[in-house]
Amino acid sequence: MQATSAATPPQIDLALIGAGPHALTLTAHILQKRNCLRDKLLAFDPSGEWLTQWRRQFAALEIGHLRSPAVHHPDPNPYELRRFAENxxxxxxxxxxxPGSRLFEEFCADTVKRWDLGDRVIKAKVTRIQPKSDRFRLWxxxxxxxIARRVIVATGGGKLNFPAWVNQIKTQHPAERIRHSSQVDLRNLELSGEQILIVGGGLTSGHLAVGAIARGSKVMLMTRRYFQEKLFDAEAGWLGPKYLKGFAAxxxxxKRWxxxxxxxxxxxxxxxxxTQLRRLSHSQKLKFHEECEVVGVRWENNRWAVDCSGGEMLFVDRIWLATGTKLDITADPLFEEMLETHPIxxxxxxxxxxxxxxWAGxxxxxxxxxxxxQVGPVARNLSGARMACDRIVPAIVKSSVALSPAIIRTTA
Ligand SMILES: Cc1cc2nc3c(=O)[nH]c(=O)nc-3n(C[C@H](O)[C@H](O)[C@H](O)COP(=O)(O)OP(=O)(O)OC[C@H]3O[C@@H](n4cnc5c(N)ncnc54)[C@H](O)[C@@H]3O)c2cc1C
Structure with a gap:
């Protein structure tokens, strides 16, 4: 997915901020409808390449295959990945x-090639979106x-979510001994003989536990609720009218939130x-701590002493926080001026x-x-990217789609 970055022209018709799966899905769907836009659009990403963050997270957690079925991918033809995987x-x-992780990555690289998007990513992080009458200045x-005439923000994740007790740690400790899951790269770690506490009940904590145990450590897996077993992030009814009809109404x-x-x-x-985790717990390599929360931690004698709700105390060498991310547009500097001049x-x-x-107006x-x-619970997923296309692409390719009214406070 190596991109030969084009130089940034001073004026861009359509700028995408981010070059992850969402930006790639949008780009391919737009070109399917208006191929002539190819030379008029550019994506900006600090890596200068498509899907860097996606590849990094799959490699760092050693994820073997996706959670979502083969119809969910960036190409506009839902069967294209199956065709690619024929043999x-x-x-x-x-x-x-x-899809296996490597298959999916190679398919995405093929999508970039088929839609001739190799040179459409510019290596740059956008720090500000400054509204300018009918344009935007991207800093x-x-x-x-x-200057961009139109902008699609596809920046993904949000801010790392840390439990409150993390900010209350008073003891000096080596920074690498407490990490958010997105900062852990299993490939670089030697963990034999270590005890690791992993906090969080999502699939990421499961991947981390399996990877850590494979490297010789023992794992305590903690969630404040119960570990839930589900095929997908949200029920399949959220991909179509079954649940989305009521949601939209x-x-x-x-209430939507x-x-x-x-x-x-x-x-x-x-x-x-x-199933893998249960097997590991039977062989004493993993212990589940359900309905349990960390109250506070101290670094002493070269390890963590962890106070848990319920009075239990654990001693561990590392803590990994698979506690997800937090989406809050008001805390994202990218949108600061938009929120001032175009409040929504x-x-x-x-x-x-x-x-x-x-954004209104x-x-x-x-x-x-x-x-x-607007999109519903799968908005962040690959399926959500396709659903976003159904909404965004008509407004991009047909200039007749009227802008919605807005309160606009103009700046000098
Ligand atoms: C471990 C993991 C596995 C997942 N597996 C699946 C799965 O199997 N199926 C599924 O449907 N979903 C899955 N998801 C959920 C979701 O599909 C992914 O998170 C996906 O990467 C989201 O795509 P995105 O383009 O929105 O975000 P990202 O992949 O995060 O891409 C956003 C890009 O924007 C860039 N960016 C951010 N800020 C700026 C800025 N200011 N300027 C320029 N660029 C910027 C980032 O560097 C990044 O490259 C998974 C998520 C994780 C964390």
Whole structure:
């Protein structure tokens, strides 16, 4: 997926911020409808390549295959991945043909090639979106800037979520002994003889536990609820009208937000990972701590002393926090000026966008988890990227799609 970055022109018709699966999905869908836009669009990403963050997270956690079935991928043709995998059926995993990680990456590289997108990523981090009458000035980390007529924000994850007790640690400790899951790279670790506490009930903590035990450590897996077993992040009914009809009919975005929480219901493990974890617990390499929370930790005698709710005390060499990320548009500097000059309703950190996932009154579109109030609980997933396309692409390719009204406070 190596990209030969083009130089940033001073004026861009369509700028994508981020070059992850969401940006690639959007780009391929836009070109399917208007191939002539190919030379008019550019994606900005600090890596200068497509899908760097995706590849990094799959490699760091040694994830063998995706959680989502083979129809979910960036290409507009849902069957394209199956076609690509024609002679690679051993890389489609049960129960629903879940693509192997390498197969998926090679397929995405093929998608980049087929749509001729190799030179469409510019190596740059966007730090500010500055609205300018009917344009936007994008500011980059190096102090340079460019003007874009339309912008799609596809920046993914949000801020790392740390439990409150992490900020209350008073004892000096080696930084690498407490890490958020996204900072852990299993490939670089030698863990034999260590005890590791992994906090969180989602699939990431399962992958980390399996990887850590394979490196010779023992794991304590802690969740404040119960470990739940689910095939997907959210029920398949959220991919179509079964649940989305009622979701869309709900005018109150607070209620929509609650529906999203209920549908995702915290984190969950796949049955496959749960089976592996149970086996590891039978061989005493893993211990489940359910309905349990960390109250506080101290670094003493070269290890962590962990106070748990319920009074138990654990002693461990490392703590990994698989506690996810937090999406809050009001805490993201990228949107600071947008929120000042084009104020919109924000519910629990998520923007209320129009039906085209557009910021009211301007040509700024948002995809990913930030678009969940419109797209629903799978907004951040690969399926959510396709659903975002159904909404954003018509507004990009047809200039006749009218802007929704907005309160606009102009700046000098
Ligand atoms: C371990 C893991 C496994 C997952 N597996 C699946 C799965 O199997 N199926 C599924 O459907 N979903 C899965 N997901 C959920 C989701 O599909 C992925 O998180 C996916 O990467 C989201 O794509 P994205 O493009 O929104 O974000 P990302 O992949 O995070 O890409 C966003 C990009 O934007 C860049 N960026 C951020 N800020 C800026 C900025 N200011 N300027 C320029 N660039 C910026 C980032 O560097 C990054 O490259 C998984 C998530 C994780 C964490």
């Amino acid at each position: 690679r059926s051993s890389e489609l995993f049960p129960p629903y043909d879940l 980059f980390e190096d102090g340079k800037s460019a 709900e005018a109150d975005c607070h 609650e529906a999203i929480q209920e549908a995702r219901n915290g984190g969950s493990m796949t049955p496959e990972i749960m 309703e924000i519910v629990k950190g998520l923007p209320v966008l129009d039906k085209h996932l557009r 301007c040509e700024l579109f948002v995809t990913g988890g930030l678009a969940a109030l």
